[in-house]
Amino acid sequence: MIRLWGRANSINVQKVLWCAAELDLSVERIDAGGPHGGLDTPEFRALNPNAKVPCLDDGGFVLWESHAIIRYLARRYGNGRLTPADVEAQAIADQWIDWTVNEAWADLRPIFWGLVRTAQADRDNTAIEAHQRLLGRKLAIVDRWLADRPFIAGETLTIGDIPLGCLVYRWYAIDMPHRDLSNLRRWYDGLTTREGFQRFVMLPLS
Ligand SMILES: N[C@@H](CCC(=O)N[C@@H](CS)C(=O)NCC(=O)O)C(=O)O
The missing domain is CATH 1.20.1050.10 (Glutathione S-transferase Yfyf (Class Pi); Chain A, domain 2)
Structure with missing residues (x-):
């Protein structure tokens, strides 16, 4: 299962959600950051020590930084979509x-x-x-x-x-x-x- 922490109005969270949608991936988004808070907790900092969103957990593989995440999703699940072969x-x-x-x-x-x-x-x-x-x-x-x-x-x-x-x-x-x-x-x-x-x-x- 792919889980993503982040509020829906964050541009960096939006990049990941749009990328996942292009790859037909199903993502469980957990509201975090902004008014939702939840970033400055030991549990969240164990996932992302920067206390920022987005943060991804793909079956136990944890990744932060939105551009690293979109590159990862495209390489892992793209099968030719979103990452050019050339x-x-x-x-x-x-x-x-x-x-x-x-x-x-x-x-x-x-x-x-x-x-x-x-x-x-x-x-x-x-x-x-x-x-x-x-x-x-x-x-x-x-x-x-x-x-x-x-x-x-x-x-x-x-x-x-x-x-x-x-x-x-x-x-x-x-x-x-x-x-x-x-x-x-x-x-x-x-x-x-x-x-x-x-x-x-x-x-x-x-
Ligand atoms: N370079 C990081 C930036 C992450 C970042 O600054 N996230 C903002 C939201 S866009 C954040 O977590 N702000 C704190 C908050 O939402 O409470 C990335 O691209 O993922």
């Missing part, structure tokens, strides 16, 4: 996973916290606007990349699309100006037709 395409999928976390999330995180989780009176609008500009420029890089391919690593959905898809959902869902990026939009619109994306990622922001 080593270069795999590297491209990995490249965009790392880019999403290290580059794009560095700008979306302060925008998300500022506009979704901070009261209007307490917002640092100058910083938020600076990150909006930076993120717009970074997403224009993805837009150019997607001009030549339907998905991030080629012809089919791979794990390379998953963290970025979750991030781009939030970008569009936040009420703010968005650059007109037609290739990104075409790719994103395709994601919104997928059942796992609708069910686990396209949730109200909170």
Whole structure:
């Protein structure tokens, strides 16, 4: 049995749940983190000493870090789905996973916290606007990349699309100006037709 600790509104938990849905895996999710608490207990710290979600237990094999988890699920259960066979395409999928976390999330995180989780009176609008500009420029890089391919690593959905898809959902869902990026939009619109994306990622922001 696959068990996953994590609250449904966490972007990192959503990546894992969407990945599992693409692989037709059944996952028992246990609410943890945020208002549910439960992370700072000896039992949970024995699973994940970082006291963070998501945390996976697959028949006794415990794993944390959302991107390690999606790579593991795809390799173990994918049978060719979500991980490209070609080593270069795999590297491209990995490249965009790392880019999403290290580059794009560095700008979306302060925008998300500022506009979704901070009261209007307490917002640092100058910083938020600076990150909006930076993120717009970074997403224009993805837009150019997607001009030549339907998905991030080629012809089919791979794990390379998953963290970025979750991030781009939030970008569009936040009420703010968005650059007109037609290739990104075409790719994103395709994601919104997928059942796992609708069910686990396209949730109200909170
Ligand atoms: N790099 C980690 C980040 C994990 C993380 O920061 N998780 C957040 C939720 S997105 C968390 O556990 N926050 C504490 C809480 O929810 O109470 C990953 O990708 O899994």
